[in-house]
Amino acid sequence: PHDLMALHPYNPLDDLYNLYPHSLRNIDELCASIVRSHRETSQYRLEELQALRWKVFSREEIQAYQSKTVDEMWQHCAVRLTDAVQYVVEFAKHVPGFRMLSQNDQIALLKTGSMEVVLVRMCRFFNTVNNTVFFDGKFAGTEVFKSLACNDLIAAVFDFAHGMCALKLTEQQLALFSALVLLNADRPSLEDRGRVQRVQRSVELGLTHILHRDNQDSLMHKLHQRMAVLRSLCSLHMEKLRWFSQRYPLAAHSLFPPLYKELFASEAELLPGATH
Numbered sequence: 001p002h003d004l005m006a007l008h009p010y011n012p013l014d015d016l017y018n019l020y021p022h023s024l025r026n027i028d029e030l031c032a033s034i035v036r037s038h039r040e041t042s043q044y045r046l047e048e049l050q051a052l053r054w055k056v057f058s059r060e061e062i063q064a065y066q067s068k069t070v071d072e073m074w075q076h077c078a079v080r081l082t083d084a085v086q087y088v089v090e091f092a093k094h095v096p097g098f099r100m101l102s103q104n105d106q107i108a109l110l111k112t113g114s115m116e117v118v119l120v121r122m123c124r125f126f127n128t129v130n131n132t133v134f135f136d137g138k139f140a141g142t143e144v145f146k147s148l149a150c151n152d153l154i155a156a157v158f159d160f161a162h163g164m165c166a167l168k169l170t171e172q173q174l175a176l177f178s179a180l181v182l183l184n185a186d187r188p189s190l191e192d193r194g195r196v197q198r199v200q201r202s203v204e205l206g207l208t209h210i211l212h213r214d215n216q217d218s219l220m221h222k223l224h225q226r227m228a229v230l231r232s233l234c235s236l237h238m239e240k241l242r243w244f245s246q247r248y249p250l251a252a253h254s255l256f257p258p259l260y261k262e263l264f265a266s267e268a269e270l271l272p273g274a275t276h
């Protein structure tokens, strides 16, 4: 099935063999190991989410969320996001080639990529019928997040989830796409961009291989479009975060989990006077 190799004058599989001379003798093994780590770090199994699909928040529970203050709700969400990000960090650590990168490059990729992978994974626990997302143990509509005071961001997240669901990705396709979102050699402040490019190329090869095998080559273009939407979503999020940390300097500084300082805040950028 490697006829697609014929299309590439140079054979990126050489990169694969150079990168992992012993462990992964072919692209199937690369895909299998990424799918396995996706499955082991996906936080919720599809069957669990399917069973909870119609468990939505009551009027009282929605009221309770909506009566939280802005900083209370941001902090509440921050805890849920941090939890989800931990699973993405575990996923990243098992993507072949990721751990061979320098510590700084691993952090640089996670700093921006982890949020994007959380958003990609959200389509697994999104119910397009009643426009709800699994949050805090039940399925929540946009009204649950009203007190965050950023309805445009939430609307954009829900739109993105709809768009991802429309592609009807299999778990295997989602696993390879998540790895590709993470292994982005265009991220800022990478020390060894060339090395990240080689790992990115091998993951791209894996995704191309999986889509070719599933007879869905046309999905690749759509997935690249999704990545562009992801980047705009995350910059909108960072804009909100800047607004939030100026409006609630104490909350941003003390309430966000320690991971925040590691992953998102840099001295000048987000938290004035942050202590590392």
Ligand SMILES: CCS(=O)(=O)c1ccc(CNC(=O)N2CC3(CCCC3)c3nc(-c4c(OC)ncnc4C4CC4)ccc32)cc1
Pocket: 074, 077, 078, 079, 080, 081, 082, 084, 085, 115, 118, 119, 122, 133, 134, 135, 145, 153, 154, 157, 237, 241, 256, 257, 258, 259, 260, 261, 263, 264
């Ligand atoms: C990364 C760890 S950290 O550095 O400590 C860190 C960094 C930033 C923040 C503040 N942003 C924030 O809390 N956000 C942002 C967004 C909405 C826009 C993009 C993702 C989001 N989403 C959820 C979330 C969900 O989180 C797991 N699960 C389901 N639904 C939702 C909401 C509908 C969006 C829950 C929190 C949440 C918090 C913590």
